[in-house]
Amino acid sequence: MSKNDFDISEFEKRHSRVRSEMEKSGIDLLLVFAPANINYLIGTPSKGYQEFQVLFFPLKPGKLTILTRLPDSPHLKAESLADEVIGWGGREPEDPIDVMKRIMTERNLYGLRTGIEVPYFYLHPYHYKKIVDLIGDSLVKDATDLIGSIRLVKSPAELEYVKKAANILDTSMVTCMKSIEAGKTERQVSADIHHTLLSSGSDIPSSPMNFLSGPRSAYAHAEPSDRVIHNGDFMHIQFGAHWKRYCCTIGRQISLGKP
Numbered sequence: 311m312s313k314n315d316f317d318i319s320e321f322e323k324r325h326s327r328v329r330s331e332m333e334k335s336g337i338d339l340l341l342v343f344a345p346a347n348i349n350y351l352i353g354t355p356s357k358g359y360q361e362f363q364v365l366f367f368p369l370k371p372g373k374l375t376i377l378t379r380l381p382d383s384p385h386l387k388a389e390s391l392a393d394e395v396i397g398w399g400g401r402e403p404e405d406p407i408d409v410m411k412r413i414m415t416e417r418n419l420y421g422l423r424t425g426i427e428v429p430y431f432y433l434h435p436y437h438y439k440k441i442v443d444l445i446g447d448s449l450v451k452d453a454t455d456l457i458g459s460i461r462l463v464k465s466p467a468e469l470e471y472v473k474k475a476a477n478i479l480d481t482s483m484v485t486c487m488k489s490i491e492a493g494k495t496e497r498q499v500s501a502d503i504h505h506t507l508l509s510s511g512s513d514i515p516s517s518p519m520n521f522l523s524g525p526r527s528a529y530a531h532a533e534p535s536d537r538v539i540h541n542g543d544f545m546h547i548q549f550g551a552h553w554k555r556y557c558c559t560i561g562r563q564i565s566l567g568k569p
């Protein structure tokens with residue numbers, strides 16, 4: 311998702327709702343680490359979310375600053391709502407927490423009542439410990455679920471994107487059923503489905519397709535293999551379609567003829 315995928319009013323409403331919850335929670339500054347939450351607030355099309363990044367989101371409307379990996383900063387400058395994109399590392403080894411400390415010092419963020427997200431992924435324990443030490447007594451709340459709870463209620467625009475993803479998924483499932491036949495491999499069927507997904511406008515999948523046939527169908531999750539499909543095979547398939555990163559998934563059990 312980029313800033314261009316919604317009207318600016320959509321993002322403004324999100325900012326307002328988050329700031330309302332911040333005020334109720336006694337938070338002046340929210341440190342946002344979860345990629346989905348950063349994306350929700352400013353639009354972040356970059357795929358570098360597996361690396362350290364943090365959005366400084368203030369209670370009072372003002373400049374939005376994001377710290378991200380240096381190679382990803384041009385993309386964020388072009389397609390996100392961040393007013394200031396600061397990159398770390400890239401040319402020389404650099405501790406992102408040292409850069410974060412410099413940002414907080416230069417922008418007078420110390421002393422603000424601070425809430426911090428602690429997502430299950432994307433924040434290394436060593437980084438978390440350094441950040442807690444950095445913030446000190448200004449840390450007033452674990453705000454991990456603050457934005458996530460707000461995101462549960464989708465706007466009309468978001469629901470339209472989910473419906474679009476579902477329509478692409480339906481079309482791709484039709485391709486799946488037409489593609490399955492004796493003599494083809496799981497991988498060949500998967501290729502047909504992926505062709506329909508991408509040619510219909512889906513983003514790249516957020517997780518690999520699960521497709522298992524014959525004895526492999528006893529497994530819960532596995533990627534398509536070179537196993538050849540035979541008449542009588544039982545199959546399990548699960549995949550998703552994405553429209554501007556809004557996802558809809560489907561899972562089906564299929565038998566080619568009498569099992």
